[in-house]
Amino acid sequence: MRSARLYASLCLLLAPLVLHADDARLWIPQWLGAQYTFVDQHQDSLHAPYSGDMSLRPQGDTERSHTFGAYFGVALPAHFQFYLDMEMFKGEGVSGATGLAGLTNGDVIRSGTVSLGKRAYVARRYLRWTLPLGDDAAPIERAQDQLPGEEATRHIEVKIGKMAVNDDFDKNRYAGSTRTQFMNWALFNNPTWDFAADTRGYTEGLMLAWVNPAWTLRYGIYRMPTEANGQKLIDALSEAQGQQLELTLQPDPQGWALRFLAFRNTASMGIYREAIDLALATGQVPDIRANDQPGRMKYGFGLNGELPLADGGDTGLFMRAGWNNGRTESFVFTEVDRMLSGGFQLSGVHWGRPQDHFAVAWDVNALSRDHREYLALGGNGFVLGDGALNYGREQILEAYYSFAPFAHVTLSPDLQLVHNPGYNRDRGPARFVGLRAHLEL
Template identity: 35%
Template sequence: MISLLCSQVLLAQNSIDKKLSIHWQATLIPQYHFKFTSPYQGANSLIPDEAVKTSLTTTFFINYHPFKYTYIVFNPEAAGGKGLSKTLGIAGFPNGEIYRVGNPSPQPYIARLYIEQRFPLPGNKKVITTDKDSAKKTLLFNYVSVLAGKFSITDFFDGSDVSHDPRLQFLNWSLMASGAWDYPANVRGYTMGVVAQAFYNDWKIRSAVTGVPMEANGKELQFKGGDAVGTAIELEKDNVIKKGENLFTNVRLGVFYNRARMGNYETALKKSLNSPDVIATRIYGRSKKGIYGIIDNHFGNILHFVRASYNDGNNETWAFTEIDRSVATGFSFKGNIWKRENDMFGIATVVNGLSGEHRNYLAAGGYGFLIGDGKLNYGTENIVESYYSFNAFKSLYISPDYQFVIHPGYNKDRGPVHIVAIRFHYQL
C-alpha cells in the first residue's frame, strides 16, 4: 500500500517533468502442487506433499534523461515469499518470480542502477518508446548504445515477445529464458558489468562483459580477469520474413562463455569414496560455454516462439539452473480473437536435459545447488504450461496458471507433478 501511494505521487510529478519516467509494479503468486509419486527423496528433492507457497515482488522503474541521448535507470525492488520445496527439486522451476533466498519477509534491494549513453548512426528513423525502462521520448532508431552498472543481462539478451516476462507471460524458468544458458547473475538474477549494443534498421548486435557469483547461485559477485567473468554476444534480425504489418518473424542467436571457480563432475566422481561432492573440486578458471537461439513468429493475433539452448555440461551449474540442453515451443493468443483486447492465453512445452557427466554425478548420489534426489533414474524433464491473463481492469491482471511436470529433477522414479497457481499483477 505504501508503494502504491508513493507511485501515485511520483507519477503525478512525472506528468510535469518529461525527462523523468516512473513506473511501478507488484506481483503476487500463490502456488501449489498436488501430491505425487515419490518412492524416495534426497536433500534437493521436490517434497511430495506441502502447503501453498507464495511469492511477492514490488518494483519501481525510474528512468532519468539528464542530457541528450543519456539515460540513468534506477530500479529499487523488494521481494519475499518462498518457492515450492524451498525452490528445489525441478530444474525448470515453476515460478519465475521466486529466488533461492531463505528469508520469506520482503527484503528491499537495488535491482538495477546503470547509466546508458547512445550515439546516433546515419539513416535515422525516430520512434516513440513506451518501455518501462526508457523515458517516454522520441528516440533514435539507428544508434550505438553503451551502458554500465547493475542490471539483469536478460534485460538485453535472450528476449522473446512471447515468452520472457514471468509477470505477464509464462511462469516457468525454462520458458522465460533459455534454460541451458547459465547466465551470469547473483541469486536474485542481477549482475554488474558493461553492455554494448548497435541498432541498424532490422539488425541488432549485443555484447556483454559481467561479473559472476563468488559461489554457485550466491549473493556476492566478482570479476577476476580471465578466471571469473561472464561474456555473451547476440545477433538479432527482425523481419527475417515479413508479409505485412502484423505478419513477421524475428530471430536471435547468442553465444556465451563463462569462467568461475567451478567444480567438475568427472573429477568429483573420481575422487568420491561414497557420494561425490562437486564443491570439493572447485578451482578458478573452469568454464561453461554454449549457444542459444530464439524464433518469434507473429501471425496477427497469434504469436508463436521456438527456443533452443545448449551448454557443454562439463563443469557445475553456477548461476541460473541445472539444465544443459533445452528445447521449448509455444503459442500465445491475443484476446482480440474473443473480443477481450487486453487478455492473453498461452500454452507451451519445454524439454530439458543434462550432459552425460552431469547425470552420472547425480546418479552417484551427488547434489547440485537446485536438484538431487540421492540417486537418479534419468529421463528428460518434460513440462507443459498454460495460463490465461485476464485484464480485470486497466492496471490489474489476474492469471490462473497450470503446469504439468514429467520426471521432476530428471528422475523417472518420481512424479508426474500437477502445479497450479494464480498470479496477481498490478502495474502503473
C-alpha cells in the same frame, strides 16, 4: 561511490514529484512505473519412492510470493540516461524452489548460500548512452527502464552498472516475462544459458549494442558470483566473468525475429567427471563444490525465435533451443544442459476481450552424461538432488489465461504438468496450480 549513492537517492526522492513522465526533460527525474505481483501456487502430492535434500516435497506444498518494484530514470546531456530500480521480495516457492530444473514460479528468489532478508534493495543502477548513426528516428514510449521520446533507428548503445543480463539478451515477445507470461523458468529464458547473476538475478557489467532497423548485434561482459547460486560477486573481471554475444535478425519490427546467442563463463567452478572420479576412488558421495577451481570455463549456444501470425502480433508462435558443454558445473541460473521449447499465444480479440490472451507451451530439458551420473551417485547441485537418479528427460507443459478485468491489472490462472521432475523417472508426475495477480502502473 558515495557521490553515486547520493545522486541515486536524490533521483528517488524527486521522482514522485514529477507528474508528467512522458515529458522527459534533462535533469528531471522521471517515475517510469511500478508493479506488484502476487503468486499463489499449489503443488500436488506426487509418487516418490525416495527423496533427497533438494527434492520436490512428496506430500505436496502451497506457497505464496510477492514482488514489489518502482522504476525511475533521468535524461542527461549528450544522449546519456540514468536508471534506478528498487524492488522487494517476500514469500517462498513450492518445495523451497528446488527439485526441478524448470522451477514453476519465476518470480521466486532462491535463498542461496546466504540469508537475503526481505528488505527493499536496488535491483538496477546503471548509466545508458546512445550514439545516433543517422537522422531516422522512432518514437519511444514510457516503460520500465525506458524514458519516453525519440531514438535513432540506427545507433550505438552502451550500458554500464548494475543490471539484469536477460534485460538485453534472449528476449521474446511471447515468453519473456514471468510476471505477465509463462511462469516456468524454462520458458521465460533459455535454461541452458547460465548467465551471470547473483541470487536475486542481478549483476554488474557492461553491455554494447549496434542497433539497426533489420538487425542488432549485442555483446555483454558481467561479474560472476563467487560460488554456485551465491549472492557475492567476484570483484575483478580478470578473475571471473560471464560473456555473451547475440545477433538478432528482425527485418520488420512487427514481424518475425531470430536470435542467435553464444556465451562463455569463466569462474571458480567444478568439473563433474573429476568429482565423480574422486568419489568412486574414496567411496564417498560426489561433491561438485569441493572440486571448484578458478579459471574454469562453461560455454554454450542458444536459438530463440518468434513468429507473429495475426491480431497485430498478439497471436503468434515462439521457440527456443539451447546447448551447453555440460562438463562444467551448472553455476547460476538452473541445471539444464540441453533444451527445446515451443509455444503459442492466442489473442482474446477472438472472443471479444482484446486485452486477454491464452497461451500454452511445452519444454524438454536434458542433462549431459557426466551431469546425470553425478546426480545418480547422490551428488547435489544447487536446485537438484534426489539422492539417486533413474534418468529421463524433464518434460514440462504450461498453460495460462491472462484476464484483464480493468486497466493496469491482470489475473492469470496457471497450470503446469512436469514429467520426470528433476530428470527422475522414479518420481512424479508433478502437478502445479497457480493464480497470479499483477498490477502495473
